[in-house]
Amino acid sequence: MKIGIAVFPGSNCDRDVHHVLNNVVGLQADFIWHTKDRISGYDAMIIPGGFAFGDRLRAGIIAAHSPIVQEVKRLAKDGMPVLGICNGFQILVESGLLPGALLMNDSLRFVCRWTKVKVQNNHTPFTQAFSKREEFNIPVAHGEGRYVATPDIVKDLKKKNQVVLQYSHDDPNGSTDLIAAICNEQGNVMGMMPHPERASESIISASGSGEAIGIFRSLASFLEQRAVA
Amino acid sequence: MGVLTEGELRYLQEKLGRPANEVEQDIVGAEWSEHCSYKSSKKYLRLLPTKGKRVLVGPGYDAGVLDVGDGYVLTVHIESHNHPSAVEPFGGAATGVGGVIRDIMSMGTRPIAVFDALRFAPIEGKSKQAQKSRWLFKNVVKGIADYGNCIGIPTVGGEIEFDPSFEDYCLVDVASIGAGKKEEVISNRAEVGDFLVLAGGSTGRDGIHGASFASKALEAENRSAVQIPDPFLEKLLLEATMEAVRQGCVKAIKDLGGGGLSCCLSETSDSLGRGFDVELLKVRAREAGMTPNELMISESQERMLFVTDAQKLPELQSILDKYEIGYSVLGKAEGHENLTVRHAGKVVADMPSSLVAHAPLADRASKRPAYLDRLKKARQPRPANLGRALLSLLSNPTIAGKSWVYQQYDHEVGVRTVVKPGAGDAAVMRLDNGKFVAAKLDGNSKHCYLDPYQGTLGCLSEGVRNVVCTGAEPIGVVDHLQFGSPEDPEIFWTFAQAVNAIVDYCNFMEMPVVGGKVSFYNETAKGAIKPSPVMGTLGLIDDKKWITRPALGHGDTIFIVGETRPEMGGSEYYEYVHGITGGPVPQVDLATDRANGAAVMKLIRNGLVTCAHDCSKGGLAVALAEMAVAGKTGFKVEMDKAPSTCKRADELLFSESHSRYIVGTSKPAEVEQLLKS
Numbered sequence: 001m002k003i004g005i006a007v008f009p010g011s012n013c014d015r016d017v018h019h020v021l022n023n024v025v026g027l028q029a030d031f032i033w034h035t036k037d038r039i040s041g042y043d044a045m046i047i048p049g050g051f052a053f054g055d056r057l058r059a060g061i062i063a064a065h066s067p068i069v070q071e072v073k074r075l076a077k078d079g080m081p082v083l084g085i086c087n088g089f090q091i092l093v094e095s096g097l098l099p100g101a102l103l104m105n106d107s108l109r110f111v112c113r114w115t116k117v118k119v120q121n122n123h124t125p126f127t128q129a130f131s132k133r134e135e136f137n138i139p140v141a142h143g144e145g146r147y148v149a150t151p152d153i154v155k156d157l158k159k160k161n162q163v164v165l166q167y168s169h170d171d172p173n174g175s176t177d178l179i180a181a182i183c184n185e186q187g188n189v190m191g192m193m194p195h196p197e198r199a200s201e202s203i204i205s206a207s208g209s210g211e212a213i214g215i216f217r218s219l220a221s222f223l224e225q226r227a228v229a
Numbered sequence: 230m231g232v233l234t235e236g237e238l239r240y241l242q243e244k245l246g247r248p249a250n251e252v253e254q255d256i257v258g259a260e261w262s263e264h265c266s267y268k269s270s271k272k273y274l275r276l277l278p279t280k281g282k283r284v285l286v287g288p289g290y291d292a293g294v295l296d297v298g299d300g301y302v303l304t305v306h307i308e309s310h311n312h313p314s315a316v317e318p319f320g321g322a323a324t325g326v327g328g329v330i331r332d333i334m335s336m337g338t339r340p341i342a343v344f345d346a347l348r349f350a351p352i353e354g355k356s357k358q359a360q361k362s363r364w365l366f367k368n369v370v371k372g373i374a375d376y377g378n379c380i381g382i383p384t385v386g387g388e389i390e391f392d393p394s395f396e397d398y399c400l401v402d403v404a405s406i407g408a409g410k411k412e413e414v415i416s417n418r419a420e421v422g423d424f425l426v427l428a429g430g431s432t433g434r435d436g437i438h439g440a441s442f443a444s445k446a447l448e449a450e451n452r453s454a455v456q457i458p459d460p461f462l463e464k465l466l467l468e469a470t471m472e473a474v475r476q477g478c479v480k481a482i483k484d485l486g487g488g489g490l491s492c493c494l495s496e497t498s499d500s501l502g503r504g505f506d507v508e509l510l511k512v513r514a515r516e517a518g519m520t521p522n523e524l525m526i527s528e529s530q531e532r533m534l535f536v537t538d539a540q541k542l543p544e545l546q547s548i549l550d551k552y553e554i555g556y557s558v559l560g561k562a563e564g565h566e567n568l569t570v571r572h573a574g575k576v577v578a579d580m581p582s583s584l585v586a587h588a589p590l591a592d593r594a595s596k597r598p599a600y601l602d603r604l605k606k607a608r609q610p611r612p613a614n615l616g617r618a619l620l621s622l623l624s625n626p627t628i629a630g631k632s633w634v635y636q637q638y639d640h641e642v643g644v645r646t647v648v649k650p651g652a653g654d655a656a657v658m659r660l661d662n663g664k665f666v667a668a669k670l671d672g673n674s675k676h677c678y679l680d681p682y683q684g685t686l687g688c689l690s691e692g693v694r695n696v697v698c699t700g701a702e703p704i705g706v707v708d709h710l711q712f713g714s715p716e717d718p719e720i721f722w723t724f725a726q727a728v729n730a731i732v733d734y735c736n737f738m739e740m741p742v743v744g745g746k747v748s749f750y751n752e753t754a755k756g757a758i759k760p761s762p763v764m765g766t767l768g769l770i771d772d773k774k775w776i777t778r779p780a781l782g783h784g785d786t787i788f789i790v791g792e793t794r795p796e797m798g799g800s801e802y803y804e805y806v807h808g809i810t811g812g813p814v815p816q817v818d819l820a821t822d823r824a825n826g827a828a829v830m831k832l833i834r835n836g837l838v839t840c841a842h843d844c845s846k847g848g849l850a851v852a853l854a855e856m857a858v859a860g861k862t863g864f865k866v867e868m869d870k871a872p873s874t875c876k877r878a879d880e881l882l883f884s885e886s887h888s889r890y891i892v893g894t895s896k897p898a899e900v901e902q903l904l905k906s
Contacts (some may be wrong), residue, residue, distance in 0.1 A: 008462055009552060012381030016644045033551075049642075054461025110374055112639045113632075141639040143377075186341045198641045203659065203773060206649060 012050030037067035045082035049086030060090030089191030100149030106174030116169035137207035232258030266588035269715035281741035293743030299662035322372030331484030338409030342587035342790035348400035379460035384638035386656035428556035433515030443581025443877035478541035499586035507560035598719035607811030667701035675799035685730035692766030694843035699776030713757025779842035781860030791889030802883035842891035
């Protein structure tokens with residue numbers, strides 16, 4: 001099983017995700033440069049955090065028009081698991097793979113700190129290792145992390161069980177309904193603002209536990225089950 | 230342009246055997262500025278101990294290189310951007326971060342952490358001055374955050390101090406550490422015929438005369454001397470440089486900072502021992518009609534010089550193309566020893582590189598300042614309500630928690646941050662060989678003002694205590710020496726005292742100085758800043774079991790190591806609570822300092838303590854309160870059990886005597902036994 005990590009000029013967390021997948025989870029992961037418009041041989045794609053294209057114009061907008069994202073859109077339609085983290089979430093929203101928008105935090109400042117999220121949907125490829133309503137520690141680090149959508153979209157997201165994670169300890173950015181992660185209707189595309197790769201090893205976890213590794217373990221077990229089936 | 234003194238012009242003419250033309254004068258003017266040449270400080274800096282078993286490259290290069298074992302190295306550098314930040318805090322601070330990061334990259338290593346030490350005038354209250362300080366503070370922090378966050382290097386530590394001597398001004402020091410493989414450290418060599426590739430940002434009229442601007446007192450807001458930051462471009466340069474290093478296609482790297490191409494080309498040519506012949510029309514100019522002078526001294530940011538050979542040039546070009554980084558081949562390394570600069574083929578400057586790179590040193594007069602005697606004795610304050618004094622100190626911006634600052638910095642990116650901002654006495658980062666580096670910046674302008682020698686010893690002692698408290702063994706320091714004009718003998722005396730202190734402390738502790746920077750002319754119309762040396766201390770932790778934090782455990786027995794003396798001069802209690810400046814500052818006894826540090830390190834490494842904390846600004850009371858807050862637990866201590874020569878309770882609680890540590894343990898008998906031995 002192989003995971004592709006999309007790399008844009010300005011991606012920052014690509015190497016961190018690569019480290020966790022290869023050295024901690026034990027999944028093979030490769031970097032894929034943004035100019036690539038055909039991807040084959042990969043079972044899932046991760047769009048990591050950072051400042052793709054320096055967040056010029058608007059966070060995620062230029063990357064959303066890159067060749068690799070057009071290919072990711074095609075693969076997502078075929079059911080490939082796609083995870084966008086932080087700036088990756090912003091890119092997925094800008095590309096239309098996920099609804100809503102990510103706006104400036106209500107504090108009007110960048111915020112980097114540890115918080116907690118609660119799992120509201122544990123039937124996605126990225127959350128199946130968690131139990132429903134399980135809480136875990138994870139850090140955020142973003143300037144534009146406030147999830148916003150029209151009331152109709154939010155209602156729809158809830159109805160279709162697309163709110164995957166909610167902030168449960170405090171409110172780091174003013175997101176609608178404390179939304180930290182959502183998925184598409186099919187559940188194979190998920191975007192999240194907090195950084196699971198920074199909370200997957202106990203040594204660097206403020207909580208000392210590294211429980212967010214469940215996001216990547218979920219993906220590993222999902223791919224295994226699918227391979228067996 | 231008049232940057233060079235008459236004496237310097239005469240010296241230049243004598244060495245050249247002819248008068249220097251205008252372009253040459255501008256090139257030399259930039260390189261011989263105090264900022265680039267260290268002409269006032271060099272004689273003193275030569276006294277610093279720079280050798281040690283781990284030191285691979287010492288001061289004088291873009292960054293110091295330390296061997297951390299198993300084929301891995303650590304690089305470190307410190308810089309300041311005081312003048313630009315005082316005029317344009319956002320851009321000034323941001324480009325400061327950019328510059329220090331490029332220094333780490335120039336050694337072929339990847340920056341893994343940024344640190345900042347900031348100094349402002351007091352920010353409390355409604356006065357115009359406080360408002361201005363808040364504006365500077367807010368925008369400096371935002372500048373550092375925007376740059377570091379965007380480039381993906383965590384800002385993990387530092388310190389902030391507020392003092393009226395920084396009115397209308399600020400000190401913005403940024404340090405960075407890098408990590409890499411020993412075999413990939415850039416060896417910096419060049420053969421005749423090698424290519425000089427200038428890559429990164431285009432060259433514009435921003436930052437013209439920046440180095441000269443920083444080598445004078447701040448008189449007017451010279452905004453054109455402040456550079457414009459572009460962290461996205463720096464990020465591309467970082468990745469391209471790392472790829473080029475990995476593929477072995479660069480022989481030497483030099484970043485462009487103060488003095489622009491003038492300093493970069495002359496210093497690189499001189500250190501490589503090769504002449505350079507460059508064509509200025511090849512420089513990618515941002516605007517039309519730039520003169521040779523402007524091209525040579527522009528300090529436009531995010532530029533790097535790479536030296537490569539004909540065989541590797543195409544590979545370097547393809548890496549730069551991949552990242553869509555602009556570049557041009559400026560010229561070649563030559564068999565002669567000159568820096569030859571052409572414009573449209575015509576030679577516009579031609580001077581020996583070594584002449585340009587080595588300014589004639591200035592002899593500065595030095596005289597003990599008169600104020601020192603006046604401030605030796607201070608009136609003793611009437612004992613305050615101790616509880617209220619403690620609360621006042623804890624809410625003092627210099628001492629209070631700094632989460633408003635560090636939560637704006639991405640301090641987690643890179644997945645190396647083990648001890649995080651606010652959670653320890655120093656930041657602890659994990660390295661690729663399974664070891665950990667602890668690092669901290671420390672300064673104390675109040676102590677250094679009253680006694681520059683003891684104050685500087687104190688900064689070093691505090692740095693060592695901070696890294697020791699995390700479980701680390703100190704392995705080296707970088708120094709950043711910030712003063713007013715070196716032409717003022719009283720100010721120059723304080724500089725010399727600070728250097729003497731570093732020499733004495735580092736020699737005694739056998740701790741090498743691996744890099745540093747001197748920044749003079751930190752003055753405004755209102756006067757010079759207080760002497761503000763800032764020390765960056767690095768420590769190494771071999772085993773993750775040793776990593777220690779200050780959070781007090783419930784039920785812990787509390788020990789204090791070290792003696793408290795009535796040394797109240799420059800203490801936050803005197804200055805912040807009572808508004809008193811003066812009195813005897815804490816003295817460092819080198820042997821005691823070493824013994825106490827070694828004892829605490831032994832306690833930690835034998836697994837005998839649950840927490841450890843250094844005792845400094847605000848004294849024992851503040852240190853204990855910080856441990857209790859971190860551990861979310863209360864405590865009861867009997868203060869008369871603390872070793873002390875204080876007669877007053879406020880002195881015992883708030884004195885800032887050095888060489889003191891507080892540890893918590895669940896094994897009090899064993900701790901007592903070890904400390905007794």
